[in-house]
Amino acid sequence: MQNIPSVDLRDFLSDDPKRKQKFVNEIGSAFEEIGFVALKGHFLNDQLVEELYGEIRNxxxxxxxxxxxxxxxxxxxxxxxxxxxxxxAKGRKEGDLKEFWHFGQYVEKDSKYASEYPDNVEVKELPRFNIVGKEAYQMLEKTGIYVLRALALHLGLNEFYFDKYAKEGNSILRPIHYPPITTEPENAIRAAAHGDINLITLLMGAQGRGLQVQNHDGEWIDAIAEPDELVINVGDMLSRHTNNKLKSTIHQVVNPPRELWGTSRYSVPFFMHPVSDMKLDCLENCIDAENPKKFEAITAGEYLYERLVDLGLIKK
Structure with a gap:
């Protein structure tokens, strides 16, 4: 397999039960086998994508x-x-060669999670930055909820099982800038090998080489999407909840060839998190004699805190 499987969300959204089931089968088997897909038919339009990248560069x-x-x-x-x-990355001392921004969840003032989420930060110098960021956040969240519905069906759950956890979830939109490399990096790359923390990640900007995925044989595969595709992968929370039935795959962003060191790279992952009180216990229908329970019970909030300490973003 030289690249990752491609699926089309319009199959799932169609009124044709066969097309819908085709999408469920395709994304389910891809997430069991390698943990990554390229997704067409999402809710981001070209104009929004173009404007978002413009604001990020600015x-x-x-x-x-x-x-x-x-x-x-x-x-x-x-x-x-x-x-x-x-x-x-977890287990490494070298900082990744990147800077980034975080947009977080938008909830109503009377939401039970309102006091839990910090306010989003307004950039005074760029009047459209926060407006465009919010719109992109909401379109990626909408896409992610449909993907989770397909995965719920694949897992033998009610189609809307994840809705109550994801709709006010602690999700993060992270525009990343990998600046030009000016000197030989000492044991550092743009993003060292890691697994994501969350349920699923929806990634914009995986055109061209850089993002690599590790398959079950330990080989690194280039994950290259078409311009109209998002790359979507399983995070550790979903892998844990499904007792490793759905695979959270190790991936990295490697440094470009020396002749491209003078160029910036931008990518925009949307880390889809559940609400903090979601229990990440292993699902009963993912446990059997061949696949005994691999993880102890923990909430999403507790797990996130542990991982932010591992990443160096929270000091204990």
Whole structure:
């Protein structure tokens, strides 16, 4: 397999039960076998994508002192700006060669989760930045909810099983800037090998080489999407909840060839998290004699805290 399977969400959204089941089968088997797919037919239109990338480039081009003004202490990097090299993969000391921004969940004031989520940070210099970011967040969240519905059916659950966990979930939209590489990196790459924390990740900007996925034989495969596709992968929370039936796959973003060191790379992952009180216990129908229970019970909030400590974003 040189690349990752491609699926079309319009099959799932169609009124044809056979097309809907085809999508469930395709994404289910892909997530059991390699944990990644490329997805067409999502809810982001070309104009929104173009405008979002324009706003992201404008933000990361701001002076460093301006960006540092949006780095909010005490919240583990969950909103606003996170500066270059601050995050590292679990088990590594070297910081990744990237800077990024976080948009978080938008909930009504009377939501039970309103006090749990920090406010989103407004960028004064760019009047469209937050408007466009919110729209992209909501379209990716909408896409993700349909993907989770397909996975629920694949797992033998009610189609809407994940809705109550995902709709006000602690999801994060993370525009990332990998700046030009100016000196030989010492044991550091743009994003070291890691698994994602969350339920699923929806990634914009996987065109061209850079993102690599590790298959079950330990080989690194280039995950290259078409311009109209998102790359979607299983996170550790969903893998844990399904007792590893759905695979959270190790992936990385490698440095480009030396002749491309002078170029920036931008990508925009949407990390789809559940609400913090979701129990990540192994689903009963994912446990049998051949697949005994592999994980102890934990809530999504507890698991997230542990992982943010591992990443260096929260100091114990």
């Amino acid at each position: 933000f990361f081009a701001l002076p460093l002192e301006t960006k540092h003004g949006y780095e909010i202490p005490g919240i583990g990097g969950q909103r606003g700006y996170v500066s270059f090299g601050k995050e590292h």
